[in-house]
Amino acid sequence: MPSASSSPGGHQLVVVANRLPVDSRTLPDGATEWVTSPGGLVTAMESVMRTVDSGAWVGWGGSPGDAPDPFEADGMSLYPVQLDQQDIERYYEGFSNGTLWPLYHDVIVGPEFHRGWWDTYQSANRRFAKTAAQVAAVGGTIWVHDYQLQLVPQMIRETRSDVRIGFFNHIPFPAVELFSQLPKRNSVLRGLLGADLIGFQRESDSLNFVAAVRRLLGYQVEGKTIFVPGLGAAPVREVQVQTFPISIDSTAVSALTEDPEIRERAAQLRRDLGDPEKVVLGVDRLDYTKGIRHRLKAFGELLDDGLIDPHGTVMIQVATPSRERVEAYRQLRDEVELIVGRINGEHAPIGRPAVSYQHHSFDRRDMTALFMAADVVLVTALRDGMNLVAKEYVASRPDLHGVLVLSEFAGAADELRAAVLVNPHDIDELKAAILRSLAMPPEEQEEAMRSLRHQVMEHDVQHWAHQFLESLTASGAPEDEATRVVRLSGDAPSDPAQLEETLREFTAVPRLLIASDFDGVLAPIVSDRDAVQPDQQALAALRELSELPGVAVALISGRALADLDSLTAMPSSVVLVGSHGAEVGALPPWMQAEVLDKSVLSMTPQKEQLLAGITSTLRRIARAHPGTEVETKPTAAVLHTRNAKGRGAINATESALEYATTLPDVTVTPGKEVVEFAVVHTSKGVAIDALSRASAADAWLYLGDDVTDESVFARLGGDDVGVKVGGGDTAAHLRIPDTEAARDLLRRLLELRGEQS
Numbered sequence: 001m002p003s004a005s006s007s008p009g010g011h012q013l014v015v016v017a018n019r020l021p022v023d024s025r026t027l028p029d030g031a032t033e034w035v036t037s038p039g040g041l042v043t044a045m046e047s048v049m050r051t052v053d054s055g056a057w058v059g060w061g062g063s064p065g066d067a068p069d070p071f072e073a074d075g076m077s078l079y080p081v082q083l084d085q086q087d088i089e090r091y092y093e094g095f096s097n098g099t100l101w102p103l104y105h106d107v108i109v110g111p112e113f114h115r116g117w118w119d120t121y122q123s124a125n126r127r128f129a130k131t132a133a134q135v136a137a138v139g140g141t142i143w144v145h146d147y148q149l150q151l152v153p154q155m156i157r158e159t160r161s162d163v164r165i166g167f168f169n170h171i172p173f174p175a176v177e178l179f180s181q182l183p184k185r186n187s188v189l190r191g192l193l194g195a196d197l198i199g200f201q202r203e204s205d206s207l208n209f210v211a212a213v214r215r216l217l218g219y220q221v222e223g224k225t226i227f228v229p230g231l232g233a234a235p236v237r238e239v240q241v242q243t244f245p246i247s248i249d250s251t252a253v254s255a256l257t258e259d260p261e262i263r264e265r266a267a268q269l270r271r272d273l274g275d276p277e278k279v280v281l282g283v284d285r286l287d288y289t290k291g292i293r294h295r296l297k298a299f300g301e302l303l304d305d306g307l308i309d310p311h312g313t314v315m316i317q318v319a320t321p322s323r324e325r326v327e328a329y330r331q332l333r334d335e336v337e338l339i340v341g342r343i344n345g346e347h348a349p350i351g352r353p354a355v356s357y358q359h360h361s362f363d364r365r366d367m368t369a370l371f372m373a374a375d376v377v378l379v380t381a382l383r384d385g386m387n388l389v390a391k392e393y394v395a396s397r398p399d400l401h402g403v404l405v406l407s408e409f410a411g412a413a414d415e416l417r418a419a420v421l422v423n424p425h426d427i428d429e430l431k432a433a434i435l436r437s438l439a440m441p442p443e444e445q446e447e448a449m450r451s452l453r454h455q456v457m458e459h460d461v462q463h464w465a466h467q468f469l470e471s472l473t474a475s476g477a478p479e480d481e482a483t484r485v486v487r488l489s490g491d492a493p494s495d496p497a498q499l500e501e502t503l504r505e506f507t508a509v510p511r512l513l514i515a516s517d518f519d520g521v522l523a524p525i526v527s528d529r530d531a532v533q534p535d536q537q538a539l540a541a542l543r544e545l546s547e548l549p550g551v552a553v554a555l556i557s558g559r560a561l562a563d564l565d566s567l568t569a570m571p572s573s574v575v576l577v578g579s580h581g582a583e584v585g586a587l588p589p590w591m592q593a594e595v596l597d598k599s600v601l602s603m604t605p606q607k608e609q610l611l612a613g614i615t616s617t618l619r620r621i622a623r624a625h626p627g628t629e630v631e632t633k634p635t636a637a638v639l640h641t642r643n644a645k646g647r648g649a650i651n652a653t654e655s656a657l658e659y660a661t662t663l664p665d666v667t668v669t670p671g672k673e674v675v676e677f678a679v680v681h682t683s684k685g686v687a688i689d690a691l692s693r694a695s696a697a698d699a700w701l702y703l704g705d706d707v708t709d710e711s712v713f714a715r716l717g718g719d720d721v722g723v724k725v726g727g728g729d730t731a732a733h734l735r736i737p738d739t740e741a742a743r744d745l746l747r748r749l750l751e752l753r754g755e756q757s
């Protein structure tokens with residue numbers, strides 16, 4: 001529920017982005033005028049927001065100083081956020097565009113970092129988060145956009161755990177080796193993980209993010225689900241990571257091409273250029289990620305080589321002014337203008353350019369006319385989240401003419417496979433692609449364009465937004481969270497009277513499941529795991545409990561089933577579950593075997609092979625770090641670092657977690673001096689659910705000491721009892737100090753239940 005300090009507003013859907021979809025301009029009489037602002041995100045979202053009831057948009061209006069009052073535009077409520085001159089310099093130009101932008105675009109230029117930038121990034125993010133938290137309805141949805149606002153999801157969650165929070169990153173997410181350079185990287189990851197759903201443009205971005213979380217935060221990951229440990233003893237929260245390639249309002253763009261006035265503009269454009277045979281077009285924000293220099297270099301060399309005749313072919317380069325106060329952008333502008341000047345000086349025929357350079361913005365209609373006039377469009381980004389220009393060109397060509405040259409480093413390359421795909425860093429390849437495109441026969445153009453159009457017309461921006469919001473609704477169940485939260489931190493054991501009272505109530509329930517972890521609960525942890533000494537009295541108590549009517553008993557361990565069996569010598573009335581739930585022993589006849597079996601995912605030949613590869617890599621790591629060893633289980637391989645010398649344990653763990661980043665389908669669980677790689681996705685929590693269903697228990701009690709036991713405690717229901725053995729944050733109800741106390745507890749359970757039967 002929202003805290004008292006932020007009484008909720010009334011908007012069901014709140015979009016939070018750096019910029020509002022409008023720009024403020026101050027008129028000579030001092031009044032404010034609002035005009036639609038350009039940019040990829042605005043283009044994408046404006047068509048979606050109009051279709052939502054009670055939508056709001058939180059963002060900056062584009063001018064420094066006091067924020068104007070909220071106002072209505074295009075059927076939604078706009079809430080301007082204030083940014084003063086220093087915020088713009090440090091949060092926007094600094095940390096967002098001087099640090100994050102170059103780093104996330106594979107360090108095409110060197111990122112700069114200043115501690116003051118980070119401080120302002122935090123305070124500006126807090127302002128966006130506060131406004132969003134104030135205006136969202138109870139149980140509403142907040143959709144946060146882009147790299148400028150990565151801390152906002154967590155900041156919203158701090159006061160509004162009732163809302164669903166989605167985050168979409170419009171730009172790439174870098175490989176973990178690059179991301180690791182970012183100072184404050186873990187704070188950024190934690191900020192993002194405040195969301196229920198995190199969306200990226202490409203599958204590679206999603207995988208990079210999951211890998212960063214796994215490696216830098218060490219959180220448990222299953223596929224693209226991240227298990228975020230709760231603060232204090234809050235339960236583990238699941239965060240979904242998914243890929244949603246953004247698109248454009250394809251129908252609207254395509255429809256513009258029917259407009260006679262726009263057709264005439266396209267024809268006029270060609271006439272103005274002297275009716276060349278071929279028009280080559282580039283449209284970009286003037287940004288170093290877009291590969292404008294590479295493109296001009298290739299075109300210039302083709303002119304130098306005499307392979308392109310400037311009388312027959314003209315290039316138009318539209319470069320919208322962008323971030324002109326950031327040094328790298330000023331430099332880029334100078335360089336581009338120098339190159340264009342040189343090309344025109346050497347090659348332009350009298351009275352018209354070889355490269356027509358337009359350093360200004362065009363409206364949508366002019367843009368469509370440009371696309372309609374272009375025979376070849378060059379999208380040569382060195383790195384780009386998606387690149388909407390590529391899709392806009394395709395949508396503007398219902399006539400099926402024209403060729404798209406597309407960089408494989410733009411997200412769009414994953415979908416637009418029929419484009420002429422290029423590596424723009426390879427100037428020779430780029431030159432060849434330009435020549436091939438200029439010479440492409442009409443039938444070949446048609447065939448490619450038909451395929452490209454199928455992709456772009458079917459997957460438009462409405463579809464994108466719909467998919468994201470649908471996935472967001474399906475992920476997380478924030479309203480249940482409050483009831484699941486149990487807070488127990490530090491290491492003080494629970495009050496004995498409270499413990500006794502809880503056990504009394506529990507044993508009075510008709511059908512019980514009593515389950516326990518093994519190491520650390522029934523046997524003290526020892527350095528040689530084969531020399532473990534189970535507490536025989538504790539085991540005896542469990543055996544006796546399993547003989548009582550209405551009591552089911554289970555041991556759930558990370559150890560392999562066979563190992564667990566030989567160490568405990570339990571009778572058949574006790575269910576043994578090994579390998580964190582992946583292996584289940586023989587079931588007593590009264591258990592519904594069918595229910596239990598279904599929950600156990602089985603091995604396949606592919607998984608066997610994967611596991612063999614993992615085992616050999618872990619063995620290599622173990623050989624390099626004396627004292628560490630690898631345990632093999634039927635569905636997992638485990639690196640044990642307990643006996644490593646010096647920094648060996650840390651180094652071996654780091655190597656293992658680094659290796660884990662290459663294995664998206666493997667569940668990697670770091671525990672106490674162990675890292676487990678499981679090829680079957682299960683957990684002790686999944687096992688307790690299945691056991692409790694199969695034994696038809698009215699309530700269960702579980703004893704555990706390790707982080708892997710938290711997946712059980714996270715599932716505690718009304719009458720269930722969670723007992724944590726030892727210190728540390730936990731979602732369990734009760735804490736006891738050690739294995740001796742665990743033995744006493746089991747014996748007390750036996751007494752109490754025995755009295756009743």
Ligand code: ADQ
Binds near residue numbers: 040044320
């Ligand atoms: P951008 O880097 O801004 O967006 P892009 O996807 O190409 O890049 O979108 C640019 C938009 O601005 C297009 O709609 C384009 O038509 C328009 N535009 C460009 N120059 C213009 C001009 N001179 N006049 C008018 N309009 C112009 C970021 C990411 C991208 C991602 C988008 C959306 O960097 O990778 O595709 O967000 O998620």
